[in-house]
Amino acid sequence: MDFNENFILGCSAIGAGLAVIAGIGPGVGQGIAAGHAAAAVGRNPGAKSEITSTMxxxxxxxxxTGLYGLLVAVLLLFVKPLLW
Amino acid sequence: MANGVLLSAGNIDVMVHGLFKYSFFGHEVWITTTHVCLLLVMLILIGFSVAAGQTMKQGKEIPGGFQNLVELIVEKLDSMVAGSMGKSAAKYRNYIGTVFIFILVSNISGLLGLRPPTADYGVTFPLGLITFVLIHINQFRYQKPKDIWRDMCSPLPPWLPIWFPINIISELAVPVSLSLRLFANVLSGTIMMTLIYGILGWIATVWPAALHVYFDLFSGAIQTYVFCMLTMTFISNAIGEEA
Incomplete structure (x- = not known):
């Protein structure tokens, strides 16, 4: 079967979409971190600036990790390494 | 080759472009848009520094206007470095302050219509490499070789260096992840703004200003802060408790 450029580009786009799913993990993690930071500020409002910078x-x-997924997507979409 | 929906939607263009090339000892070297944006950022910084230096030479006892601003910047940067490096802050506040101002102005230069220079991996990777070199110089200067060896074999006892190669890899990953974090954040902001302007066309007239505030100002400032804080944390870890 003959794989032309458009087929490879389409598959790259699907792969880029799949790679960005990596954003779920950091979203959950950052949410947990922000929630705990809010709880910590509620317990000890005096340490707010330190808690914020740690968070x-x-x-x-x-x-x-999410950015690595984004980077893979960007490489697939704009650099098109599979077409080389 | 302009196939694909994205490329036909307008002038969507997030890549670095070569402007002209020359031959450097037989190699083909390109002057790219990154160089031009970097030069503009440098001009802004040099102009600001010259003005600040002239103002501080005739510094007044009661500062006003511009002198206030310069003193505020220097004091904030100094207190940030002192807060996370403790006693060794005096040696590093020049470097950290320089890097902070450079990365900050580079990140928010997207507001001026430039392509941010930090959205090129060739700009952020040297910054990561400088951090890497600083970490290891300080490690060898302030710690005994025996302690370094024990750290490198860390979860297991020093006579069983099974974890040594893994720790080497994790040391080598430090500059790569530092620079990739900065690069990918700025690049994602640039791509988002380019997509909005490219796809929406005339619909994107005034309201993208709010997105600029997030993607350029907020994200850029946070990433600058994170880069400097991580650099300082790594260096003060390498210095250890002796300093």
Whole structure:
């Protein structure tokens, strides 16, 4: 069977869509982190700035896995490595 | 080759472009749009620094206007570095402050219509590499080789270095993940804004300003903060408790 460029591009688009599903994990993780941070601020309002900076750091690290999924999608859509 | 719905919808264009090329010892080297945007960011920063230096030379006892702004920036950056590095803050506040201002202005340069220079992996990876070099210089300067070896074999005792290769890989992943985080965040903001302007056309007239506030200002500032905080955390971990 003859696979032409359009077929490969379509499959790349499907793969890009599947790769962005990786965003679910960081979403859940960041939500949990934000919820616990809110609870911590409620318990100890004096430490708000420290809690916020710790939360942002943790969320940024948790975000990385989702960004890898995004990166795969971007590579598939714009760099088109399967067409080389 | 312009097939696909996205490419036919307008001038959607998120990639780096080569402007002109020259030959550098037999290699083909391109001057790209990133270079131009980087030069513009540098010009902005140099202009601001010269103005700030002139103002501080004739600094007044009671600061007003521009002098207030400059002092505020320096004080905020200093207190951020001092808050997370403790005693070794004095050595690193110049570097961290420089990197912070550079990344911040690069990230929010999307507001000026530039393609943010940090949306090019060639800009963020050197920043990650500098962090990597700083981590290991400090590790070898402040810790004994025996302690470093024990750290590298960490979950198991030092005479059983099964985990050593895995720890090496996790050390090498530090600059890659640092730079990819910054790169992917800025790139995702750029792609979102380009898609909105490219697909919606005339519908996207005034309201994308709100999205600019999120994707350029908020996300850019958070990622700048995160990059600097992670760099400082890694370096102060490498320095250890001796400092």
């Amino acid at each position: 942002i750091m943790g969320q940024a690290v948790a975000e990385t």
